[in-house]
Amino acid sequence: xxxxxxxxxxxxxxxxxxxxxxxxxxxxxxxxxxxxxxxxxxxxxxxxxxxxxxxxxxxxxxxxxxxxxxxxxxxxxxxxxxxxxxxxxxxxxxxxxxxxxxxxxxxxxxxxxxxxxxxxxxxxxxxxxxxxxxxxxxxxxxxxxxxxxxxxxxxxxxxxxxxxxxxxxxxxxxxxxxxxxxxxxxxxxxxxxxxxxxxxxxxxxxxxxxxxxxxxxxxxxxxxxxxxxxxxxxxxxxxxxxxxxxxxxxxxxxxxxxxxxxxxxxxxxxxxxx
Numbered sequence: 001x002x003x004x005x006x007x008x009x010x011x012x013x014x015x016x017x018x019x020x021x022x023x024x025x026x027x028x029x030x031x032x033x034x035x036x037x038x039x040x041x042x043x044x045x046x047x048x049x050x051x052x053x054x055x056x057x058x059x060x061x062x063x064x065x066x067x068x069x070x071x072x073x074x075x076x077x078x079x080x081x082x083x084x085x086x087x088x089x090x091x092x093x094x095x096x097x098x099x100x101x102x103x104x105x106x107x108x109x110x111x112x113x114x115x116x117x118x119x120x121x122x123x124x125x126x127x128x129x130x131x132x133x134x135x136x137x138x139x140x141x142x143x144x145x146x147x148x149x150x151x152x153x154x155x156x157x158x159x160x161x162x163x164x165x166x167x168x169x170x171x172x173x174x175x176x177x178x179x180x181x182x183x184x185x186x187x188x189x190x191x192x193x194x195x196x197x198x199x200x201x202x203x204x205x206x207x208x209x210x211x212x213x214x215x216x217x218x219x220x221x222x223x224x225x226x227x228x229x230x231x232x233x234x235x236x237x238x239x240x241x242x243x244x245x246x247x248x249x250x251x252x253x254x255x256x257x258x259x260x261x262x263x264x265x266x267x268x269x270x271x272x273x274x
Contacts, residue, residue, distance in 0.1 A: 003031040004115060004172070005093035009084050010037060010101025011069075014044040016216065021053050023105035023213070025060065029112045035061045036090050037101075040083040041069040046101075064090065077189035077233050084191060088177045096175050098192075099213070103169035106132075107212035114172035117206055124152075125174045125203030126196065130211040131167040136218035144170070144215055151207055155200035158193065159244065159255045161237075161262075166205070168192050169213045173199045184243040189236045197244070231270050238263035 006024045010017055024035050035057075039047050047065045054063045070082035088096070095115055099105065107113075114127040131144040144167045153165065176199055185194040196205075228234070238260055245256045 001032075002034040002093045004029075004033040004095040004097060004111060005091035005175070006033060006035045006097045006099060006111075007087050007091055008035065008037040008099055008101055009040070009080060009087055010042070010046060010050075011040040011080060011083070012042045012044045012046060013101035014042065014046045014049060016102040016104070017046055017049050018053075019104040020099060020101050021050075021061070024099065025053075025057060026108045027105070027111045028108045029115070031115065033097075033111065034092060036064075036087055037061065038064040038083045038087045038090075039066060039101075040080055041066045062090065075189075075232060077230070077236065078191075081186070081191055085181050085186075088181065091175060091177075094175055095172055096177075097172045098195075099169045102216045102218065103131075103214060104216075105169070105213040107210065110212040111172065113208065113210075113212075117208070118172065118174065121206070123203050124206045125176070125199050125201075126166075127172050127206045127208065128166050128170040129208040129213070131170050131213050131215045132211055133215050133217060136216070143211065145207070145209075149207055149209070153205040153207070155197065156252060156255050157205075158197050158200055159241070159252050159259060161193075161241070161259050164193075165207075166192070166196055167213075167215050169215055171196070174202060176202055182247070184240065184247055187236075187243070188240040189233050190240055193237075194240065228266075229270065231267060234263055234267050234270070238267065 008020060037050060039050055050063050054061050070086060072078050072081060097111055117127050118124055132141050133144050134141050145165055149165060182198055188194045241256050241259050245253055
């Protein structure tokens with residue numbers, strides 16, 4: 001049984017996926033890990049590239065090359081969600097490392113460093129690190145997190161939602177999803193945030209300041225849909241926090257009500273300026 005599963009959701013990442021898989025395969029660890037990749041019926045030849053890697057590393061890579069997109073097809077803000085949930089269900093590891101198919105890792109000891117920390121600190125449920133943000137249009141590269149980013153974060157930091165500090169490709173988390181995803185997660189367009197909120201129920205969040213991977217920004221990325229100008233996305237995130245207030249039995253209402261009020265104000269202003 002692998003100690004860790006590398007979870008890679010991918011769709012139309014033909015230009016990027018080889019680099020993603022190479023970054024995972026170069027990892028040097030004293031434990032066994034698997035690579036679990038799911039292609040959501042790409043139309044750009046992405047599956048052919050993945051199959052080449054599977055043929056070369058059949059004992060390391062478990063690939064799910066879907067013939068039909070798992071959806072949901074509508075609304076577009078929830079696109080890819082079913083593939084992600086499918087992959088979580090397929091992961092066998094005690095830990096899960098996330099890396100979407102357009103991002104990649106640069107440090108061959110990344111997984112070892114993060115697993116060592118989590119093994120030695122059972123009160124932490126998630127470990128993340130610095131990423132370089134790189135751009136398709138050759139805009140200047142910069143760090144994902146600020147230089148003075150805090151060493152430890154808590155569930156309440158995610159519920160306050162003041163800033164986004166968890167680069168998905170940087171995260172290793174405890175596998176708390178053996179019974180599937182929580183019901184509220186399925187309706188939320190904020191897929192990664194919802195995953196991290198669920199994990200943070202079980203412990204603190206550790207930050208490692210080393211730059212160990214790259215987050216790629218390009219025209220096909222979901223960040224071009226999940227924008228501060230997308231009223232559906234903003235309203236959907238507000239509804240997620242409203243659901244969370246009940247999910248946590250009002251334990252965090254002081255944080256959540258402020259967050260909900262903030263989103264209500266943003267949506268009202270966007271609708272007014274329409």
